[in-house]
Amino acid sequence: MGKLTVTHTIIRTEKEEALKELITGDEAIARGAWEAGVRFAAAYPGTPSTEILENIATYPEIHAEWAPNEKVALESVIGASVAGARALAAMKHVGLNVAADPFFTFAYIGVNAGAVVITADEPGQFSSQNEQDNRNYAKAAMTPMFEPSDSQECRDMLIEAFEISEKHDIPVLFRMTTRVCHSKSMVELGERREIPIRPYTKDIKKYVAVPANARPMKVKIQQNRELLKEYSNNCLWNRIELGETKTGIICSGDCYLYAREVFGESASYLKLGFTNPLPDQMIKDFASKVEKLYIIEENDPYIEQHVRALGIDCDGKNLFPLNGEMTPEVIRRVIFGEEQALDEEVQAAVVGRPPTLCAGCPHRGFFYELGKRKNVMVSGDIGCYTLASGAPYHAMETTVCMGASISLGHGAQQVFDTIEGQTPRVVSVIGDSTFFHTGLNSLLDVAYNRSKVITVVLDNRITAMTGQQQNPGSGYTIQKDVTEAVNIEALVHAMGFQHVRTINPNQLDQVKETLDWALGMDEASVIITRWPCALKKFAPWDVEEFPGAFTETYFVDQEVCIGCRKCTRTGCPAVVFQFEIKKSSIDPDKCVGCSVCAQVCPVHAIQKVEA
Amino acid sequence: MSTTNILLTGVGGQGTILASKLLTLGLIEQGYDVKMSEVHGMSQREGPVLTHVRFGEKVFSPIVEKGKADVIMGFEELEVLRNLEYLRRDGQGIVIFNRVRVSPMGVQNGKEKYPLNGEELIRARAGKLIALDAQTLARELGNPRVMNIILLGVLIRELGLENIDWKRIIAENVKPKFVELNQKAFEMGKNLTKN
DSSP states (O other): OOOOBOSSOOOOOSSSSOOEEEEEHHHHHHHHHHHTTOOEEEEOOOTTTHHHHHHHTTOTTSEEEEOSSHHHHHHHHHHHHHTTOOEEEEEEHHHHHHTHHHHHHHHHHOOSSOEEEEEEEOTTOSSOSOOOOTHHHHHHHTOOEEOOSSHHHHHHHHHHHHHHHHHHTSOEEEEEEHHHHHEEEEEEOOOOOOOOOOOOOOOHHHHOOOHHHHHHHHHHHHHHHHHHHHHHHHBTTSEEEOSOSSEEEEEETHHHHHHHHHHGGGSEEEEESEEESOOHHHHHHHHHHOSEEEEEOSSSOHHHHHHHHTTOOOBSTTTSOSSSOOOHHHHHHHHHOOOOOOOHHHHHHOOOOOOOOOTTOHHHHHHHHHTTOSSEEEEOOSSGGGGGGSTTTOOOOBOOSTTHHHHHHHHHHHHHTTSOSSOOEEEEEEEHHHIIIIIHHHHHHHHHTTOOOEEEEEEOSSBTTTTSBOOTTTSBOTTOOBOOOOOHHHHHHHHTOSOEEEEOTTOHHHHHHHHHHHHHSSSOEEEEEEOOOTTOOOOHHHHHHSTTTTOOOEEEOTTTOOOOOTGGGGOOTTEEEETTTTEEEEOTTTOOOOOHHHHHOTTOOEEEOOO | OOOEEEEEEEETTSSHHHHHHHHHHHHHHTTOEEEEEEEEOOSSTTOEEEEEEEEESSOOOSSOOTTOBSEEEESSHHHHHHTGGGBOSSSOOEEEEEOOOOOOHHHHTTSSOOOSSHHHHHHHHOSEEEEEOHHHHHHHHTOGGGHHHHHHHHHHHHHTOTTSOHHHHHHHHSOGGGHHHHHHHHHHHHHHTOO
């Protein structure tokens, strides 16, 4: 093993015993950022990274911002770094796709003060549209990369990442996964180190990536890479733990914890925490010490391909799955053939608990009506409303990525319009936050290229799915300071749309009539459904605009109820059908009075509870 | 010493988060290495919640393996059933089971049936089953929300960790006006299985 070099020292508190806390990886990142002297942080919410910025925002020394999307977040971070402040951008894995454009060229121009980009990957896809492995981004952009396995490493490595960024004049990619983000483990905390703002100097050759400047930048990155290779072979974060040498395991991130759990002292480990560039010498040393070599990693064979390219024989994805989480169970199954038999009797009894739109959700009324329309194609997007693709609505036919509803719908409509006969009309549906994220550009496409798509902005006044984050339409910043709230209707008019309506999605007559209006025209239109999320904490202006919202409840008069179950087809979790008596009822603890069920009841059995 | 594996499971809003937080704080005070991992559905109401807590001298993985949970503390019947495969299979596993049913959407709209033999299936697989109706007990104390703390009390007794100063930990971590109620709930749970 090489000698250990580390460019920062962990500062202890004055107390004899260092302060220790049980915190998540996301919280540890926020703490590490604070300790590292970060002054600027920006993000767009996305599971499992959301809590990073939420926690950073609690430190007054750091200027934290929700950006409209990840590209904007990263570009503002580049600006902060160029201006001389340590800066951090946080995003989920697919967010880095959005921010990929600035990310690659950021590596070229380099930093003034240190900059770190956090990517939170989702092996197992708990709440994401894909399972991409963002370690490939570090390789492609030639940036250094860290991969922590627990909360302590999140804090320690992040502090080090800023040193590396400044020493090598390059942004650092910091790769986490869901389990690292959301698991809690003990962390020894330090104090904040105030890093003075570096002076900004005009340096056109460094910061203007035109071809003449960018060519030497690429050469510089390649030269830097040799130094980083040396670092990788000698740093604290890559280490050999020698146990029995019959089995050797190379692993990174949480896979290290799972491998240790399964093999204990019966194997040797090469534990990698700094994974771009990978430590060639250390890998060769380790491979020569062990009899059988396994590479245990989630998702892609990122380490394995490198090991094989070094001419070293190993077992990896030939045995382990390319998808899903790498849990201790997976390792036991693959290596030892240990399989947990399914308890069929229990499995047969269990029924699912799929996520549903909450009672009082403003999306319910709209999708209840939209789902009844024939000869439409509903182009969907990412948010709580993606649940409309499932039962009982089945009112969404495509979902790809943030903002895609409108542009995908536009392309589909252009093709449908070239076909003779009764071709579908496209209705694109998108939430307010997703609209601000990347829907705006797409809507410009509809206006500019003149398709007749019907665009529906489902404005529930907040970013709901990730847990009630503020956005450019909500009127508050992340710190809950009052700020501008964009006027969607005016914005859409300014783009050139003539037919724009704002409606209350809980009023089914209004929804019906507006859909008729839009479908009846041979031109594009924009419908804005405006009603707050049922979980939203009201701002003073919400109280004013939506008086009495969520304060009422409804009940079923069972004398009148005919048991037709129309009300259950609204998919409301407050409506219960009692099989024994073939009557519906409403759970008064859940009902918040949106009245959608009352509007669909053919016999007026559902009534408001009078106070 | 070996690692102890605990699972807390229920649906969103039942207070599993606070119960697991208090539990881990006590374990840390006792000097254990503790890891915890949480999987919750999306942010919509009433999704399934599963919290893994592992403690011992040195803990690596933050997640409990199937067939290795020493204790499953279930806040809701169906969720216990769903996660029963985590319970150790040598007849030594403990299930603390709250007799509460929260119907998922499919049951509510009449498309699926809530399992009626849940308790029976759980009993057949648990080395020890402690079944109680913590919601009714909590209501008797004056607030159904302290159901989680009654269950925590039961768990602490089963783990033999009564020597930790839980009273203070509760006092430091719940809103002042609810401290006394939560302490009472904890005592109630702790003494339920005393005989």
